[in-house]
Amino acid sequence: MTLTDPTQALAELRAGNRRFVTGAQRHPNQDSLHRAAVADGQHPFAVIVGCSDSRLAAEIIFDRGLGDLFVVRTAGHTAGPEVLGSVEYAVTVLNTPLVVVLGHDSCGAVQAARDAARTGTPPVGHLRAVVDAVVPSLQRAAEQGVDDVDGIVDIHIAHTVEALLGNSAVLAAAVAEGRCAVVGMSYRLAAGEVRTVAAVPSVVPAQAGDRATAVAG
Numbered sequence: 001m002t003l004t005d006p007t008q009a010l011a012e013l014r015a016g017n018r019r020f021v022t023g024a025q026r027h028p029n030q031d032s033l034h035r036a037a038v039a040d041g042q043h044p045f046a047v048i049v050g051c052s053d054s055r056l057a058a059e060i061i062f063d064r065g066l067g068d069l070f071v072v073r074t075a076g077h078t079a080g081p082e083v084l085g086s087v088e089y090a091v092t093v094l095n096t097p098l099v100v101v102l103g104h105d106s107c108g109a110v111q112a113a114r115d116a117a118r119t120g121t122p123p124v125g126h127l128r129a130v131v132d133a134v135v136p137s138l139q140r141a142a143e144q145g146v147d148d149v150d151g152i153v154d155i156h157i158a159h160t161v162e163a164l165l166g167n168s169a170v171l172a173a174a175v176a177e178g179r180c181a182v183v184g185m186s187y188r189l190a191a192g193e194v195r196t197v198a199a200v201p202s203v204v205p206a207q208a209g210d211r212a213t214a215v216a217g
């Protein structure tokens with residue numbers, strides 16, 4: 001399947017998540033014939049910039065298979081240079097039409113950042129880089145009077161969408177040309193459901209019940 005339209009790609013992801021939530025998975029593109037078919041080249045229809053959390057496996061929660069999703073994961077879905085470069089590779093070389101920032105409730109990276117801010121004690125080692133990447137979202141949450149972890153997670157997802165677009169001229173150009181969209185989704189660990197919390201362009205249709213918010217591109 002080669003999808004080039006951001007709206008179609010988003011609909012495909014939502015349909016797969018719906019199958020996952022309802023136990024109606026098809027496990028597409030996971031057989032040996034498909035494995036051989038995609039060995040010569042990939043055309044993933046979505047980039048997933050997700051948290052590394054072990055319960056957030058993209059191909060499982062969106063009911064997809066080999067060659068479908070280009071997945072970049074770091075604790076707290078940070079947007080550092082290697083992440084930006086990976087996204088740009090997918091969008092420009094593979095022509096992937098959709099970038100999804102995927103966060104989740106009870107995120108340990110957000111909790112660690114909040115703990116560090118409360119105690120005034122930064123984490124040791126490279127974990128500090130993860131925490132530092134979440135700090136701007138903590139500050140924004142404080143400005144908005146949001147104190148619960150899941151509320152901060154939603155703000156951090158929207159912040160990551162903005163960070164990708166603000167720090168990647170290549171991605172921003174692809175969005176401006178209508179070749180790509182960037183959508184922030186929040187996943188519920190127990191329910192298995194994704195909810196859209198940010199979308200650029202904001203014309204990307206929101207799912208029923210979503211609290212879709214346009215963020216500045």
Ligand SMILES: [Zn+2]
Nearest residue numbers: 051053107108
């Ligand atoms: Zn997480």
